[in-house]
Structures are given as structure tokens and as C-alpha cells.
Amino acid sequence: MQRTLCALTLCGALLSLSGCGGEPEPPATEPAAETSVGADRLAETWPVMMATEDSFASYAKNGGWISLLMKRNYMAAVEQLGKTGGMEGARAHAELAALYRQAALLSANALVETYGVTPEPTDPLGTQHLISVSYALQGDLEKARAASAALGDVDDPTQVWHAPWKTWLAGDATWPPDLSSLPVDLGEPTVGGHPTLTDVPHFSLPERGGNDAKRDMADPAALVLLALWHDAAAKLAAGDGADIVDVYRAGYRLPVEPAVPVGKPLPETFLFGSDLLVPGDGNFLADLHGADGAKAIDKHADSSLLAHLAVQARGEAGKMDAERAIDLVTQLRASLVAASAAKTGGEVQQHQRTFADVAYVGALRSLALVAEVEGDREVSGLLRINALERSEKATACPVGMLALGAWDTSNRYPLRAQDILHAQARRFPSLEAARYGLDVLALRVSRERTGETPGL
DSSP: OHHHHHHHHHHHHHHHHHTOOSSOOOOOOSOOOOOSOOHHHHHHSHHHHTOSGGGGTTGGGSTHHIIIIISOOHHHHHHHHHHHOHHHHHHHHHHHHHHHHHHHHHHHHHHIIIIIISOOTTSOTTHHHHHHHHHHHHTOHHHHHHHHHHHTTSSOTTHHHHHHHHHHHHTTOOSSOOOTTSSOOOOSOOTTOOOOOOSOSOEEEEOSSSOOOEEEEOOHHHHHHHHHHHHHHHHHHHGGGHHHHHHHTGGGSOTTSOOOOOOSOOOHHHHTTSSOOSTTHHHHHHHHTSTTGGGHHHHTTTTOHHHHHHHHTBOTTSSBOHHHHHHHHHHHHHHHHHHHHGGGTTOOOHHHHHHHHHHHHHHHHHHHHHHHHTTOHHHHHHHHHHHHHTOOGGGOOHHHHHHHHHHHHHTTOHHHHHHHHHHHHTTOGGGGGGHHHHHHHHHHHHTSOTTOOOOO
């Protein structure tokens, strides 16, 4: 009886989020579209594995899973799943770590575009620190060292923030740098905790050129610290499965970070409700963002459904075609619904459609990462934007949303990024630290010549 009530709790959340009543939907009227994904592969996907209420009843025993998957409230999920610990707690912390990584990258991209690409004579001297750290996060250590040298040792509010980066850049720059001297007190990593940045802005930078103006600024390193804190908490929770934490969000690591070693296939706890579809997808994205690069697509095509879709989506140029990718993912969604309904006597349940929607949008986001590695930013952008247009409630992954914001800022397009950041900061207050860099980019772009259309 208790098991049934728990399952109904999660079902109720699904129905509430979708705006539907409590009755199951009538049988699917549309046939499953043709797809290159066979029945065996469909059976390995988490939406089909979770096709019946009994299959996800154990997750519904903890309200943290509703917070994590249906409400996308990762801070509440960390509190609730942290009590459980183990891989459930690790999953929640891994989501927050990825979120703060993308916020740090968004801030870094904005600062580089503002003070690195289009500097002005009145820019504060301390912006050299900001672009040094930002170039470092982007993986361009040569430019990071040049900006660090330009800052020098003059009296400036950023010196205490720059000191650990200066030391790191002067050495072998092995990630991560020792940032323990920064004036940010997050406390020791603990499973179930979620520290918040409180002293923002971090400093005011005086402009040059004889005026008295100052610019308040938050340091992107504070967001890096938060990401590393949640990494450590996730690995504490995961214990012997700590390597899974890195593999899970390998596609959303900072460009400066080393490649993630391929490990065990992802367990169900890390697949359920995620952008990844089958256990082998994590290792595929880890290899994709490692030394193999785009070669990982063919290498993992037999073990990763995302890699298989990337192969099938290739156009005449041998790289991903956006229209083909969208068609394939659309077909996949229909097949997931049909395969799930087959487990419930041919009757489509609302949670089956919701799970298929989550997988659909997640696949678009993941294939956008593939296109980016292939060097096609236009296709990557088209897939990201298609995912955004279908991101609502359970499908609106904050990590994917922030990643689009980071991508936009790298294209000097701050408007959509500002909307995304504003919406997410209401749930994750520490994201306010990324707003300062984004605001100065928006100001600079607004003064650029009329008629220029940045971004995609």
C-alpha cells in the first residue's frame, strides 16, 4: 500500500506539472514514427525502463526526486536527497556543480567579450585580472598569462583575488588551482549542504581617464569555488562511485578542465530524468570532450544512443545536419511513448509522455554539444534554441539553460542570456555573481554600431 501511495505522489506531481487531470490519456492515436533505434536500444532508455508506476515507485519515496526532476529545484533536492546520501545525494550535488560551472563560464565569456575583445581606454586596471581568470576558464592560458602580467603588482582591489591565479599560471597550471586564499567562506563540503554567495559585489573598480566612476563587479572565481565545493560533496556522497560524478556531466565541464576518464556505464540513479538516455551516453560525452573529440562519435555508436543519433544525423558534409537531428529526435520521442505504452497494455500514461518530453529536449541539448565539438556553432545554436523553445517545467534543465546563456555571451548576444540568468537566479541566488559581467557586456554591445545583430 505504501509503495502505491509513493508512486501516486510522483504521478500526481507529473500530472500537476503537465496541467492534466488524474485520468490516464487515451491510447496513442499516432503510430510510432520510423526510427533507426531498434527495440533493444529503446528498452535500455530510462523513459522505457520507467514506463510503469512500479518501476519508479522507489524514487517517489523521497520528495527530493520530485524537486530534482519535476521541479528542477536543485537546492531543495540537495537538502532532501542529501539525507539519503549515496548516489542519490551525489546526483543532486552533481547538478549544482554543473550549474555553477556554466554560470562561471557565462561570466567568463561576457568579461572576455567586454574587456578582452573590445577594451576601452577608461576600463579599470582590475579588468586585467577579470579577463585573466576568464581566459583561463576558457582554456586559453597564453592570453590568461598576458593579462596577468598586464595587471602587475600595483595597488588594486583585485590583487587578493588574483594572487592564487597568478601563482597557478606561473606553474604548470594543473587544474584545479588552489583557491583557498580567496575571501569566500563556503565551509567544508558536506552532503546535503548548499552554501550561498552573500558578499556580492566583491569589489569596486575605479575607472581610468580622470573620472571618479567605479564599477561594481563579482568575481567568476566565486562561482568556480561553488562548483568545486559541490563536486567534493558529490564525491563524498558517492564513495566508491566518485568517478561517476565526473562522467555524468562531462559535457558541461569548463574548457580548462582536463578530460574525464571513461568509467563504468552510468547507473539508473544518474540516468533517471537526465539529458542522457542510456548508460553508455556518459562515457560518450566524456570521450567527445577529451582527446578523441569528434572521433568519439563512431567509437561509441554501438554503446551510446546519443552517438548513434549523431551518426544518423550526418549530412553530406559528414557532420551533423540540424534538420536531420531534429527529425531523428522527434521520431525517437514517438518511439519512446509507443514502447512505454506497450508496457501498460497499450494505454499511454501521462508520465510516459512527460518522460519522453524530457528525453526529447535532453537529446537536443546533448546533440548540440556534439555539433559544437565538430566545429559547427550554427548547428549547435539551432539545436540549443530548439531545446529552449520546448523547455518548460520538467524539461527546463537549469544546467542546459545556463549553457545556452554561456553560448550566447560567447557570440556577444547578452539579451537572451540576461533573461535566462534572471529567471534562474530567483531559485539559485548565487547566480547573481554572473550578472555583473553580463551587464557590462550588455552595456558595451548596446553602444556598438546600429544595425549590428550579434548572436544567432
